[in-house]
Amino acid sequence: xxxxxxxxxxxxxxxxxxxxxxxxxxxxxxxxxxxxxxxxxxxxxxxxxxxxxxxxxxxxxxxxxxxxxxxxxxxxxxxxxxxxxxxxxxxxxxxxxxxxxxxxxxxxxxxxxxxxxxxxxxxxxxxxxxxxxxxxxxxxxxxxxxxxxxxxxxxxxxxxxxxxxxxxxxxxxxxxxxxxxxxxxxxxxxxxxxxxxxxxxxxxxxxxxxxxxxxxxxxxxxxxxxxxxxxxxxxxxxxxxxxxxxxxxxxxxxxxxxxxxxxxxxxxxxxxxxxxxxxxxxxxxxxxxxxxxxxxxxxxxxxxxxxxxxxxxxxxxxxxxxxxxxxxxxxxxxxxxxxxxxxxxxxxxxxxxxxxxxxxxxxxxxxxxxxxxxxxxxxxxxxxxxxxxxxxxxxxxxxxxxxxxxxxxxxxxxxxxxxxxxxxxxxxxxxxxxxxxxxxxxxxxxxxxxxxxxxxxxxxxxxxxxxxxxxxxxxxxxxxxxxxxxxxxxxxxxxxxxxxxxxxxxxxxxxxxxxxxxxxxxxxxxxx
Numbered sequence: 001x002x003x004x005x006x007x008x009x010x011x012x013x014x015x016x017x018x019x020x021x022x023x024x025x026x027x028x029x030x031x032x033x034x035x036x037x038x039x040x041x042x043x044x045x046x047x048x049x050x051x052x053x054x055x056x057x058x059x060x061x062x063x064x065x066x067x068x069x070x071x072x073x074x075x076x077x078x079x080x081x082x083x084x085x086x087x088x089x090x091x092x093x094x095x096x097x098x099x100x101x102x103x104x105x106x107x108x109x110x111x112x113x114x115x116x117x118x119x120x121x122x123x124x125x126x127x128x129x130x131x132x133x134x135x136x137x138x139x140x141x142x143x144x145x146x147x148x149x150x151x152x153x154x155x156x157x158x159x160x161x162x163x164x165x166x167x168x169x170x171x172x173x174x175x176x177x178x179x180x181x182x183x184x185x186x187x188x189x190x191x192x193x194x195x196x197x198x199x200x201x202x203x204x205x206x207x208x209x210x211x212x213x214x215x216x217x218x219x220x221x222x223x224x225x226x227x228x229x230x231x232x233x234x235x236x237x238x239x240x241x242x243x244x245x246x247x248x249x250x251x252x253x254x255x256x257x258x259x260x261x262x263x264x265x266x267x268x269x270x271x272x273x274x275x276x277x278x279x280x281x282x283x284x285x286x287x288x289x290x291x292x293x294x295x296x297x298x299x300x301x302x303x304x305x306x307x308x309x310x311x312x313x314x315x316x317x318x319x320x321x322x323x324x325x326x327x328x329x330x331x332x333x334x335x336x337x338x339x340x341x342x343x344x345x346x347x348x349x350x351x352x353x354x355x356x357x358x359x360x361x362x363x364x365x366x367x368x369x370x371x372x373x374x375x376x377x378x379x380x381x382x383x384x385x386x387x388x389x390x391x392x393x394x395x396x397x398x399x400x401x402x403x404x405x406x407x408x409x410x411x412x413x414x415x416x417x418x419x420x421x422x423x424x425x426x427x428x429x430x431x432x433x434x435x436x437x438x439x440x441x442x443x444x445x446x447x448x449x450x451x452x453x454x455x456x457x458x459x460x461x462x463x464x465x466x467x468x469x470x471x472x473x474x475x476x477x478x479x480x481x482x483x484x485x486x487x488x489x490x491x492x493x494x495x496x497x498x499x500x501x502x503x504x505x506x507x508x509x510x511x512x513x514x515x516x517x518x519x520x521x522x523x524x525x526x527x528x
């Protein structure tokens with residue numbers, strides 16, 4: 001397929017350069033067309049769902065991990081009718097590290113939907129006061145001394161983690177990383193917030209301190225009696241987004257180097273070379289094979305350039321292109337954007353990142369295909385859930401509003417009826433208020449422009465359920481289709497129902513917050 005795009009930047013990995021002109025076709029069959037004879041499925045395993053992942057599994061939203069009862073694993077467990085799901089809980093004033101929704105609602109309550117010039121100093125004072133409360137809670141208050149809970153968590157997702165973090169980090173290594181906190185006047189962010197969040201995910205027993213999340217899952221898999229042949233019914237692996245996400249949160253494209261396995265040095269990279277990603281994923285596949293799970297679902301990596309935290313400016317590069325000349329912050333409009341002063345990446349860089357993610361997803365698919373194609377007892381009941389393809393079908397500015405850019409396989413994702421009944425229908429643009437208490441646009445992404453809203457997590461949960469049903473997982477007496485209760489999620493989704501009205505279409509309040517508080521770096525740049 002010939003390319004109508006400009007050349008890729010110099011120095012891109014060869015695997016990326018070879019994809020010029022390609023648009024990856026999503027995998028629509030979770031079995032990849034390979035049948036597997038599932039044997040020995042007696043009884044119901046005690047752990048019906050275990051999920052290993054990053055922020056998208058953790059339940060991160062609007063810059064914070066807070067409402068973990070609304071993560072996609074929690075939504076799936078609710079539909080299973082399984083009350084035994086164990087997931088971490090985060091208290092204090094808005095969770096970790098900084099809850100943008102809480103901050104904006106507080107400012108709206110005090111100053112109204114707009115900030116006047118003379119209110120800016122007071123607003124800054126209040127914002128810093130709130131951040132100081134969060135910092136004190138987690139560094140010196142109750143959050144610094146987590147309470148031990150009985151049993152290992154089933155939701156083993158930790159925000160900010162890439163493949164190497166999941167393979168290597170333990171409770172012990174996280175504790176070692178947490179030093180004596182400093183109560184800084186200006187740099188008001190919870191120090192080592194990712195490690196602090198992780199400690200609420202890991203088991204706290206002394207014997208478990210050196211276990212990775214895969215070790216914890218393996219223990220759960222062995223936790224069964226003669227009534228069931230495995231301890232885990234469905235294991236979901238949803239990792240890899242953070243091997244490319246920093247390219248849009250930092251607006252910098254730096255490829256991984258030979259030190260990509262080093263926990264410190266790897267953080268200089270914002271995008272992993274495909275061969276480095278494949279090496280890490282193969283290690284993860286080895287770990288997953290050691291986990292006694294009846295079914296395993298592998299999720300692909302979404303194209304991070306669709307997330308509204310990086311907004312394309314200047315109109316598409318060419319007719320039929322998927323890309324804009326530059327990607328910058330969503331509050332910088334086309335008229336004022338200056339590529340010499342404003343943070344940005346080029347359209348060619350964005351395309352290279354997407355090609356890299358396509359390589360990642362091809363390798364995830366090949367891992368699943370190889371496991372299903374193995375001979376005899378070595379064959380695994382593994383499935384592919386193409387979350388990357390799902391998001392492509394929801395991409396507003398890339399495809400929905402530009403029919404010329406659509407590949408031949410593309411069709412819009414059919415949102416559930418309760419969501420299409422909302423006005424306006426939720427989409428992938430940055431969420432804004434309408435000035436009258438409602439929503440003007442957006443609704444699938446939360447206020448950090450990266451992570452889903454509650455209904456967005458509901459969409460992911462529905463896709464997971466669809467694959468679980470294909471695998472034969474029972475949902476009580478419910479018959480197909482098993483449908484997520486979106487009405488329940490809409491009632492819980494404060495951003496979709498009643499978004500802060502200081503999120504105007506111009507996003508001026510978010511611009512001010514980033515310029516004064518540097519919230520994007522504090523909430524979304526997890527690596528040093």
